[in-house]
Structures are given as structure tokens and as C-alpha cells.
Amino acid sequence: NTQGASGGNVTISGGTGTVTLSQANSFTGAVTVTGQTINVTGAQTATGSGSFELDATRNVALSANMTTATGSILVKGNVTSWTTPFTSTTPGFGSTTGNFVGVSIGAGVTVSAAGGDIAIAGKGGNTGIDQHGVSMAASSAVSSTGAGTINIVGFGGASASNGGVAGTGGAHTGIYLNGAAAGTFADISSVNGSITLTGNGGGTTATSDNNGGIALQYAKVRATGNGAVTLTGAAGIGASRGVVLFHTSTQVSSSGVNVSITGTGGGSAYETHGFVRRGIDIYDGASVLSIGAGNILINGSVGGTVNGLVFRVTASTVVGASHTGNTTLRANDLVNSATTLTLSRQAGGGTITFLTDTDSTTIGVNGGAGTLGITSAILNAVSGFLNQTIGSSTQTGAITTGTGTLARNTTLLAGGAGGAINVGSTALAGYTLTFDSANAQTQSGAITGTGTVALAGGGNTTLTNGGNSFTGLTIDKDGTLANVDVSTTGALSLGTSTMGTGTLTLLGAGFSQTGGLTQDAAGGAVSISAGSLTATLGQANSISGDLTGTGGVVTVSGAQSLTRAGSQTVSFTAATGNVLVQSNITKTGTGGANISVTAPETAWFDNAGINSGGGNITIWGNAPGG
Numbered sequence: 001n002t003q004g005a006s007g008g009n010v011t012i013s014g015g016t017g018t019v020t021l022s023q024a025n026s027f028t029g030a031v032t033v034t035g036q037t038i039n040v041t042g043a044q045t046a047t048g049s050g051s052f053e054l055d056a057t058r059n060v061a062l063s064a065n066m067t068t069a070t071g072s073i074l075v076k077g078n079v080t081s082w083t084t085p086f087t088s089t090t091p092g093f094g095s096t097t098g099n100f101v102g103v104s105i106g107a108g109v110t111v112s113a114a115g116g117d118i119a120i121a122g123k124g125g126n127t128g129i130d131q132h133g134v135s136m137a138a139s140s141a142v143s144s145t146g147a148g149t150i151n152i153v154g155f156g157g158a159s160a161s162n163g164g165v166a167g168t169g170g171a172h173t174g175i176y177l178n179g180a181a182a183g184t185f186a187d188i189s190s191v192n193g194s195i196t197l198t199g200n201g202g203g204t205t206a207t208s209d210n211n212g213g214i215a216l217q218y219a220k221v222r223a224t225g226n227g228a229v230t231l232t233g234a235a236g237i238g239a240s241r242g243v244v245l246f247h248t249s250t251q252v253s254s255s256g257v258n259v260s261i262t263g264t265g266g267g268s269a270y271e272t273h274g275f276v277r278r279g280i281d282i283y284d285g286a287s288v289l290s291i292g293a294g295n296i297l298i299n300g301s302v303g304g305t306v307n308g309l310v311f312r313v314t315a316s317t318v319v320g321a322s323h324t325g326n327t328t329l330r331a332n333d334l335v336n337s338a339t340t341l342t343l344s345r346q347a348g349g350g351t352i353t354f355l356t357d358t359d360s361t362t363i364g365v366n367g368g369a370g371t372l373g374i375t376s377a378i379l380n381a382v383s384g385f386l387n388q389t390i391g392s393s394t395q396t397g398a399i400t401t402g403t404g405t406l407a408r409n410t411t412l413l414a415g416g417a418g419g420a421i422n423v424g425s426t427a428l429a430g431y432t433l434t435f436d437s438a439n440a441q442t443q444s445g446a447i448t449g450t451g452t453v454a455l456a457g458g459g460n461t462t463l464t465n466g467g468n469s470f471t472g473l474t475i476d477k478d479g480t481l482a483n484v485d486v487s488t489t490g491a492l493s494l495g496t497s498t499m500g501t502g503t504l505t506l507l508g509a510g511f512s513q514t515g516g517l518t519q520d521a522a523g524g525a526v527s528i529s530a531g532s533l534t535a536t537l538g539q540a541n542s543i544s545g546d547l548t549g550t551g552g553v554v555t556v557s558g559a560q561s562l563t564r565a566g567s568q569t570v571s572f573t574a575a576t577g578n579v580l581v582q583s584n585i586t587k588t589g590t591g592g593a594n595i596s597v598t599a600p601e602t603a604w605f606d607n608a609g610i611n612s613g614g615g616n617i618t619i620w621g622n623a624p625g626g
Contacts, residue, residue, distance in 0.1 A: 142188045
């Protein structure tokens with residue numbers, strides 16, 4: 001049947017019976033089809049602004065193509081309400097009984113809108129296995145070729161039957177895409193519209209299993225233009241997984257916008273058929289890609305879960321060489337048993353972040369103690385990223401690292417109340433290691449090599465291991481009460497730094513500055529020692545605490561402003577050589593400063609002076625001429 005160019009709306013109602021569209025039809029108006037079961041076995045086409053809405057109280061089976069031009073496509077099976085179907089991920093599902101899939105898209109069938117939106121929602125039946133919410137078979141496709149969005153929501157049926165043989169697609173899965181083989185993958189694609197998949201597993205008894213939220217087997221979900229891709233899967237009853245990506249050709253990707261995958265595993269410990277409770281399970285060659293500047297988030301969530309995020313069996317790939325955005329892996333437990341794991345991006349920028357799903361979960365890095373284990377194998381799988389962050393600003397669980405060598409700038413972040421950091425033997429290898437925590441920042445092994453140690457957050461820092469040999473240091477502690485105590489056998493070089501009201505103690509085999517030091521108004525004592533070598537205060541410093549500078553030779557070549565509102569004590573003492581003052585030492589705060597300069601040889605003042613603001617000045621030199 002063919003409708004005229006200016007055809008009106010078409011309504012087809014089967015009441016409580018079955019509607020079968022068995023012939024090829026072409027419409028120009030809005031087509032609404034209702035019934036208990038809707039079967040589409042003939043191709044359905046809508047031209048112009050024509051649209052389709054299929055609403056079955058039981059199930060919809062698409063065995064032939066359905067296409068529109070600028071019009072939308074809405075398909076509902078066992079759904080009682082869906083107020084805003086093209087944006088909402090929470091339709092009201094029905095409770096129709098029987099053995100069925102809510103919405104099934106058969107082998108080789110295409111559902112396509114050239115400019116309109118597509119929304120599909122379905123809930124499976126309650127009898128037998130494979131009571132999926134929405135399923136797609138081999139070589140099937142759902143596609144938006146313009147700016148239209150794709151929104152698919154599926155709920156597995158409330159059946160007590162088991163999934164059977166381990167490795168099958170699922171018993172009662174929310175959304176199940178099964179392409180059967182690499183050359184016949186099931187495909188969901190858009191160009192510039194977003195893709196959103198939301199799946200909830202079904203089941204009714206603790207002795208059922210494999211009731212996953214979303215399962216992709218030989219399947220692709222991809223936005224080829226500027227569309228974001230979001231997958232959210234929650235496991236149902238029994239041993240079930242939130243999101244499963246498995247087998248070669250399975251791919252979730254976006255060409256320029258964000259990719260987000262969140263899976264909540266759970267259910268009972270019934271794992272008779274080999275199914276394990278996991279948040280996200282990526283294996284056998286599956287990949288998650290961002291081709292461009294979009295960010296990637298993979299969040300394996302808790303909920304009675306044995307493993308939050310798993311990479312296993314053969315190769316697993318996240319991102320890719322053309323990715324230029326950031327990547328975040330979030331889970332309370334991360335397992336990697338894949339023969340090859342690739343976590344990559346285009347070289348020269350970006351940050352990869354590993355964090356917990358629950359803030360109180362501890363993190364262990366490179367063999368350090370912790371529930372979330374970030375092993376050396378996982379870190380070695382990372383390439384292209386310039387930076388990596390471990391933890392978060394709300395992390396309260398401790399972060400502990402074992403022995404390792406940095407391969408990129410690394411931030412250890414435990415910013416929540418009680419969050420602490422302890423670092424084992426670490427070779428900087430030219431990179432920056434940042435401690436940022438609300439609690440203690442300590443070490444159990446030496447920090448060595450060229451590179452920089454950066455200190456931030458409100459936690460006290462004690463880095464005094466006798467094997468320390470690093471040279472670069474920066475401090476960002478303004479507004480905190482933190483004390484900092486750092487010593488190294490290297491020639492310590494302090495970059496631009498800030499301190500709050502805590503004390504600062506620095507010891508190196510030599511001391512210099514590449515940036516100034518600024519304390520808050522009521523800062524603690526500052527002690528700088530270069531051992532038997534030269535201590536050079538070579539930058540303009542703003543000091544509110546008492547200041548002590550010692551070394552074999554001491555040089556003050558940057559202006560020293562003494563800012564406390566009240567008395568201060570300042571001393572520069574050379575152990576074996578001269579004290580050379582080349583910039584002014586000035587009390588700028590109220591009250592006087594007692595200032596002493598002591599040298600066993602000569603105390604030199606080279607076009608510089610001391611203004612103590614009324615305090616005492618003591619200058620002592622032992623060489624001829626003082």
C-alpha cells in the first residue's frame with residue numbers, strides 16, 4: 001500500500017489481539033499501531049515527515065525493515081507509560097505474562113531514521129529462558145543518519161529460569177545484541193545524534209543467573225559524527241553482570257564526543273553456570289574507542305559485585321591511537337587477565353584516571369596494599385597519556401604504592417577526610433609525582449632520580465627516607481595547617497611554592513630556588529639546610545614565620561620580605577664559607593625582626609641591606625675585613 005503525498009494520520013488497532021504488517025507499505029503521515037502483539041514482516045517506509053509508533057501490550061517483533069525520512073520511530077513492547085520517550089530512560093513497564101522478548105529486531109533487519117529520533121523500549125516475559133527486554137540478531141541495525149538521537153531501554157523478564165550453558169548471551173537481559181559472528185555484527189549507529197542504552201536485568205530467584213543489564217556479543221554501538229554514547233546496565237537477580245562486551249568486533253565508540261559505560265553487577269553468589277557477579281566485563285577482543293577529543297568513562301559499580309571492572313581472556317582495548325581526550329576507569333576492584341590490554345591515546349597530552357566507586361575503598365598501586373589494585377601490568381598497558389591520576393578529591397581510603405618507575409606525570413589524590421598516601425620505592429624518571437591528600441603524606445621507600453615531587457592538600461608531609469635522591473620540589477599548601485618535612489641527598493631545587501600555617505623543614509645536598517616561597521599570614525618556622533654545600537635563596541620570598549638558612553655557603557640573591565604582624569627571628573649561617581647577601585632583607589610586617597648573619601669567613605653585602613623594622617641585627621664574619 002502507498003499513501004498519497006499529503007496523506008493524513010493512520011491508526012491501526014488490534015485491541016487485545018495480534019497485528020501483522022505483512023506487506024510493504026509506504027506512508028506520508030503519522031502511523032500508530034496498537035495491539036497485544038505486533039509483527040512486522042513487510043517493509044514499512046515513511047517519507048517526508050511521516051513517523052511510526054508501535055505500541056504492544058506484550059511484544060513487538062520486527063522481521064522487516066522500518067525507515068523514515070525526517071519523522072521519528074517509537075517502538076514499545078510491554079510498556080505502560082513513557083512520557084518523553086526520546087529523552088527519558090525510565091519508562092513504566094508492564095507485567096504481561098508469557099514467553100517473549102519485549103522488542104526483537106530480527107536478523108538482517110534495519111530500523112533507520114534519516115533525520116528523526118528513534119526510541120525503543122521493551123520488557124521480556126516471565127516464562128522460560130532468554131526473556132530479554134530488547135534484542136537484536138545478526139546483521140540487524142538501528143541507525144540515525146542525521147541529527148536524530150537513539151534511545152533504547154530494556155528490562156529483562158521476571159522469569160525464574162536459568163541461563164544454561166556458560167558463555168551464552170544471557171537468560172533475561174535488559175538489552176541483548178547478538179551478531180553471532182565477526183562478519184554479521186548487530187549495529188547501533190548515529191551520525192550527530194546521541195546514543196543512549198539503558199538495560200536492567202530480570203530474573204526472580206537467587207538460583208537463577210546471567211540476568212545482565214546490557215550484553216553486546218559481536219556488536220557495535222557507535223556515533224560516527226558528534227554524538228555521545230552512553231551505556232548504563234544494572235544486573236538483575238542471581239549471579240549477573242551489569243554490562244558485558246565480548247568477542248571480536250564488539251565495539252563501543254564515538255568519533256568526537258564522550259563515551260560513558262556504567263555497569264552495576266550484583267545478585268546472589270549462585271554461579272553454577274560460570275557467570276560471575278561483575279559490574280563491567282570486557283573480554284575476547286572487545287574495545288571501547290573515542291576517535292577524537294571526547295572523554296571516556298568506564299564505571300564498574302558495586303552492588304553485591306565480586307569484580308567491579310574486568311578485562312580478560314584475549315585482547316581488550318580502551319580508547320585508541322587517534323583518541324585525544326581523557327579516560328577514567330572507576331571501580332572498587334579492577335581485574336586484568338587479558339593476554340593483551342591496551343589503554344592508549346594520541347601521544348603528548350591527556351589524563352588517565354583510576355578511581356574507586358566508593359570513596360572509602362583503599363587503593364594499592366604496583367603491589368601496594370589496597371582493595372582496588374592497580375598493578376604494574378595495568379600501568380604498563382597505558383600509552384600516549386601525559387598524566388595519570390590515582391584517586392579522587394573525595395577519596396577517603398588510603399593510597400599505598402609499591403616499587404615502581406613513573407612512565408608519566410602521576411598524581412596520588414586522596415582529598416576526602418582521612419585520605420592518606422604512602423609511597424614505596426619510586427623512580428621519578430624525569431616525571432612529576434604529586435601527593436595530594438587530606439591526611440598524612442609519607443613514604444616507605446626512597447624516591448629517586450630526576451624529576452619533581454609536588455606536595456598539595458592539607459595532610460602533613462614527611463618525606464625523610466635516607467635513600468631519597470630527588471631534586472625537584474614544589475609545595476602548594478596555602479590555607480592549610482600542614483607541616484612539611486623533606487630531606488634528600490640530591491641538590492634540592494624549590495619551585496614556586498606556598499605554605500599555610502605549618503612548619504617547613506627542607507634538607508638537601510645543596511639548595512636553590514626556581515620560584516618564590518609565600519607563607520600565609522601566621523606561618524610556621526621555615527628551616528632550609530644545604531648540608532655542607534651551598535644554600536641559595538635566589539627568589540623573592542614572602543615569609544611570616546621564623547626563617548633559618550644554613551649551608552657550607554649561604555647566598556641570599558632574592559629579596560626576603562618578613563611579613564608577620566609581630567616579631568620574627570631570621571638567621572643565615574654558613575658552616576665553612578661565606579654568607580653573601582645580594583638582595584634586601586626587609587621586615588614589612590608590624591613589629592621588629594631579630595636578624596643575624598654569621599660566616600666563618602666573610603659576611604658580604606653586595607648592594608643590599610637589612611631593614612629589621614626595629615629588631616636587632618647581628619652580623620659576624622671571621623675573615624679579614626669581616
